[in-house]
Amino acid sequence: MRVRIKFAKKESVKYLGHLDIMRFFQRCFNRAEVKMEYSEGYNPHQKMSFAQPLGVGIISRGEYLDAEIASGQDLEDICRRLNDVCGDGFEVLNVKAVEEGAKKAMAALQFASYEVDVRRLAAVAADLGQTDVENSAVNLEEFDSVVNRAISELLSEDHIMVSKTTKSGTREVDIRPQIVELSEKDGNVKMKVTAGSDNNLKPDTLLASIFAKTDIEYQKEKITITREELFADGFVPLDQFQCE
Amino acid sequence: MSINNDKTITDTKRRYALPERILLNVEKPARYTGGEINSVMKDKANVNVRFAMCFPDLYEIGMSHLGIQILYSMLNEREDVWCERVYSPWSDLEMIMKEESIPLFALESQDPVKEFDFLGITLQYEMAYTNVLQILDISQIPLHAKERGEGMPIVIGGGPCVYNPEPLADFFDLFYIGEGETVYFELLDVYKKNRDNGGSRKDFLKAAAQVEGIYVPSLYEVAYNEDDTIKAFTPIEAAPLMVKKQVVTDLSSAHYPMKPVIPYVQATQDRAVLEIQRGCIRGCRFCQAGMIYRPLRTRSLETLKKYAKEIIKNTGYEELSLTSLSTSDYPEFAQLMDFLVEEFKNKKVNISLPSLRIDEFALDVMSKVQDVKKSSLTFAPEAGTQRMRDVINKGITIEDIMYGSEMAFKGGWNKVKLYFMLGLPTEREEDVQGISDLAEQIAELYYDTVPKEQRSGKVQITVSTSFFIPKPFTPFQWEPMYQPNVYLDKAAYLNDSIKAQLNKKSIKYNWHDAKTSVIEGLLARGDRRVGKIIEAVYKKGATFDAWTDHFDYDKWISAVEEQGADVPDMDFYVYRRRELDEILPWDFIDAGVSKNFMKREFENSKNEKVTLNCKESCSGCGARVFGGGICLTH
Numbered sequence: 001m002r003v004r005i006k007f008a009k010k011e012s013v014k015y016l017g018h019l020d021i022m023r024f025f026q027r028c029f030n031r032a033e034v035k036m037e038y039s040e041g042y043n044p045h046q047k048m049s050f051a052q053p054l055g056v057g058i059i060s061r062g063e064y065l066d067a068e069i070a071s072g073q074d075l076e077d078i079c080r081r082l083n084d085v086c087g088d089g090f091e092v093l094n095v096k097a098v099e100e101g102a103k104k105a106m107a108a109l110q111f112a113s114y115e116v117d118v119r120r121l122a123a124v125a126a127d128l129g130q131t132d133v134e135n136s137a138v139n140l141e142e143f144d145s146v147v148n149r150a151i152s153e154l155l156s157e158d159h160i161m162v163s164k165t166t167k168s169g170t171r172e173v174d175i176r177p178q179i180v181e182l183s184e185k186d187g188n189v190k191m192k193v194t195a196g197s198d199n200n201l202k203p204d205t206l207l208a209s210i211f212a213k214t215d216i217e218y219q220k221e222k223i224t225i226t227r228e229e230l231f232a233d234g235f236v237p238l239d240q241f242q243c244e
Numbered sequence: 245m246s247i248n249n250d251k252t253i254t255d256t257k258r259r260y261a262l263p264e265r266i267l268l269n270v271e272k273p274a275r276y277t278g279g280e281i282n283s284v285m286k287d288k289a290n291v292n293v294r295f296a297m298c299f300p301d302l303y304e305i306g307m308s309h310l311g312i313q314i315l316y317s318m319l320n321e322r323e324d325v326w327c328e329r330v331y332s333p334w335s336d337l338e339m340i341m342k343e344e345s346i347p348l349f350a351l352e353s354q355d356p357v358k359e360f361d362f363l364g365i366t367l368q369y370e371m372a373y374t375n376v377l378q379i380l381d382i383s384q385i386p387l388h389a390k391e392r393g394e395g396m397p398i399v400i401g402g403g404p405c406v407y408n409p410e411p412l413a414d415f416f417d418l419f420y421i422g423e424g425e426t427v428y429f430e431l432l433d434v435y436k437k438n439r440d441n442g443g444s445r446k447d448f449l450k451a452a453a454q455v456e457g458i459y460v461p462s463l464y465e466v467a468y469n470e471d472d473t474i475k476a477f478t479p480i481e482a483a484p485l486m487v488k489k490q491v492v493t494d495l496s497s498a499h500y501p502m503k504p505v506i507p508y509v510q511a512t513q514d515r516a517v518l519e520i521q522r523g524c525i526r527g528c529r530f531c532q533a534g535m536i537y538r539p540l541r542t543r544s545l546e547t548l549k550k551y552a553k554e555i556i557k558n559t560g561y562e563e564l565s566l567t568s569l570s571t572s573d574y575p576e577f578a579q580l581m582d583f584l585v586e587e588f589k590n591k592k593v594n595i596s597l598p599s600l601r602i603d604e605f606a607l608d609v610m611s612k613v614q615d616v617k618k619s620s621l622t623f624a625p626e627a628g629t630q631r632m633r634d635v636i637n638k639g640i641t642i643e644d645i646m647y648g649s650e651m652a653f654k655g656g657w658n659k660v661k662l663y664f665m666l667g668l669p670t671e672r673e674e675d676v677q678g679i680s681d682l683a684e685q686i687a688e689l690y691y692d693t694v695p696k697e698q699r700s701g702k703v704q705i706t707v708s709t710s711f712f713i714p715k716p717f718t719p720f721q722w723e724p725m726y727q728p729n730v731y732l733d734k735a736a737y738l739n740d741s742i743k744a745q746l747n748k749k750s751i752k753y754n755w756h757d758a759k760t761s762v763i764e765g766l767l768a769r770g771d772r773r774v775g776k777i778i779e780a781v782y783k784k785g786a787t788f789d790a791w792t793d794h795f796d797y798d799k800w801i802s803a804v805e806e807q808g809a810d811v812p813d814m815d816f817y818v819y820r821r822r823e824l825d826e827i828l829p830w831d832f833i834d835a836g837v838s839k840n841f842m843k844r845e846f847e848n849s850k851n852e853k854v855t856l857n858c859k860e861s862c863s864g865c866g867a868r869v870f871g872g873g874i875c876l877t878h
């Protein structure tokens with residue numbers, strides 16, 4: 001049977017790459033003694049696939065992987081056992097059975113939501129250097145109004161062209177249709193954008209476009225991106241989509 | 245988002261030594277952030293001794309090393325000690341750390357290494373010596389032991405290279421000679437006691453020298469003859485004349501890590517490791533490991549069964565590798581394999597078996613644990629003719645090799661790897677030719693053995709040669725090396741010869757870099773003065789010499805040439821035949837295996853006389869003094 005596992009990738013493992021996380025889960029299943037289904041052949045592999053790779057440096061409270069497991073196992077118990085062996089950096093949020101014949105998480109994925117903490121950019125803008133933003137008196141009101149103006153301006157455009165570099169070279173793409181929701185408050189940018197293998201918008205790309213409309217210098221290493229949730233069609237979170 | 249959710253996302257936030265802007269701009273930042281499953285966190289306020297354990301190479305290499313995992317888990321069992329790990333930063337980060345003056349840090353606490361009580365560096369291969377200096381340098385610890393003040397860590401070296409620690413003598417406060425499981429606790433107790441008594445660094449070093457197996461280079465003076473050889477090697481301040489190698493007598497009761505640290509970043513050896521025995525009975529005359537780890541000691545079958553199950557359960561690895569020098573010499577090998585195959589059949593755990601001698605049984609086992617079509621069989625005849633194999637005491641005959649190959653071909657294998665050495669003592673042209681002929685014979689055997697309709701393509705034979713490097717504590721320790729161009733001529737000769745064989749299309753040939761080999765030779769048998777060369781070459785920017793694309797021979801040679809009169813040259817250290825009565829830099833180490841045995845074996849090699857292995861008969865090598873292992877059976 002197929003199960004869908006929702007998990008969080010936290011601060012302390014934010015520097016792991018996608019392949020590291022795949023290997024990590026493979027071994028978590030083994031340590032938790034989950035009975036898995038394997039591929040055929042001499043070197044059998046666990047059957048599992050992730051909804052969407054998560055980049056180095058990004059944390060998430062809405063990651064998904066689909067795994068084929070032997071039927072007849074208690075899913076709540078599996079969830080508990082996985083949490084016992086996955087350390088502090090990951091947390092398994094739920095394990096659900098996927099309906100017979102349902103799409104894999106990877107194929108069902110349509111949208112992603114992100115929350116991006118940009119307060120350190122505000123600190124930079126206020127010329128406070130690398131001040132600890134939690135405790136500093138950065139005036140976020142002014143920052144908010146600048147960013148919000150940029151967002152309205154951006155959203156009022158019919159096309160937002162950005163250049164995208166892929167293996168086959170650099171080309172211009174219009175990201176305007178990929179933006180579903182976009183807002184900012186108290187130094188937090190919230191966005192809902194299209195996701196998946198062929199229509200993916202990276203939060204970083206969108207942020208760069210926003211700040212390009214301001215005088216604030218956009219610095220990638222000064223923001224913290226959290227992936228909040230992954231959705232299927234109709235903005236249904238993946239753990240509620242074709243799951244039992 | 246609710247407040248609860250916010251709590252889940254920010255777990256015990258680790259503090260990193262490197263800021264995010266650096267971590268996001270270096271290759272594989274998870275090499276530097278620690279926090280792996282089974283890594284040990286302690287409260288530094290509650291420990292007495294902080295130990296930084298370093299493997300001076302990239303994280304992926306260092307994390308593959310069993311020895312560090314053993315010591316890490318053993319030291320951390322002590323409540324008063326916190327042992328953490330340190331690896332070499334890759335060149336991208338090294339540059340940034342130097343520029344911004346960020347001191348090297350340990351993975352667990354992310355605290356600077358220079359604040360620790362000990363920095364232990366494992367010396368696994370000579371080509372890592374410049375990395376050792378890099379570690380000290382970016383840790384902001386003075387390179388020279390004598391310049392280290394009271395607050396600086398005690399820098400301690402261990403591992404196989406300490407059987408000649410002299411080239412690194414200036415850079416280390418002390419060396420631990422032998423197996424780490426024996427006197428580490430005693431050493432740490434001496435350290436604590438000295439500190440409690442308000443003793444100085446020097447006081448500690450003097451006390452440490454009294455611990456068996458500990459060598460404190462600053463307590464020994466070396467005098468040289470006119471001809472640059474050693475005149476005298478003299479202990480001062482009551483340091484012992486001989487330092488005795490430490491050996492675990494009962495391997496079954498020695499500490500073994502049941503919960504090894506599992507790296508997030510894929511390690512080179514990404515699997516569980518079970519050390520089934522230590523030492524080797526064979527006595528190949530070129531092999532340092534075969535001598536310094538004597539006598540052969542085994543872990544009991546019951547212990548191994550228990551460990552295998554537990555380690556796989558604790559790690560979730562999908563592969564278990566048995567390690568030892570000559571795996572099939574394990575007395576209950578058949579029972580062990582039966583158990584492992586049965587136990588892990590349904591758990592999808594693969595068993596990997598390096599260093600097997602190929603016989604019927606081994607093939608039967610391997611066909612159970614490997615994909616015959618994909619895997620290749622490895623033979624290490626080491627030399628191409630029987631005469632040459634007798635010289636090096638490689639107890640394998642042409643019949644063994646041909647029989648093993650035939651069985652393998654019948655069993656479905658069609659890939660064979662053959663390992664040889666070039667430049668062995670007494671080597672003649674016909675011995676080099678012999679390598680090529682042997683490869684050809686095996687290729688022909690394949691076509692004779694396997695009928696056309698059963699062949700899956702051509703037989704693939706890969707011949708690899710390394711250049712012989714004489715090592716301390718081997719019967720060849722007095723032998724000269726050849727100049728790099730001579731080695732390359734030998735490789736070219738062999739290459740031409742293989743290209744002239746009938747089945748040349750089935751035989752692939754690779755050879756090692758000759759320039760790396762002579763530098764390794766310099767470091768392996770150098771004395772204290774070689775330290776100046778290592779320092780000079782490091783200052784020229786050499787690091788990661790074990791990585792072919794980083795190694796820069798010209799830097800090394802110019803470092804040797806710049807030294808002037810007080811440091812001898814390559815001719816002295818590498819290309820010279822040493823006299824049997826010469827004082828060798830490592831003579832002060834008592835490795836159990838005696839110098840007389842080495843001399844006897846050296847004679848035997850000249851007479852092409854084979855010495856029986858320890859199972860067949862004891863040849864009185866001297867390792868019996870340790871009172872354990874195979875010696876007890878005689």
Ligand code: SF4
Nearest residue numbers: 858862863865868875
């Ligand atoms: S003393 Fe004898 S049995 Fe023991 S290691 Fe030496 S040769 Fe082998």
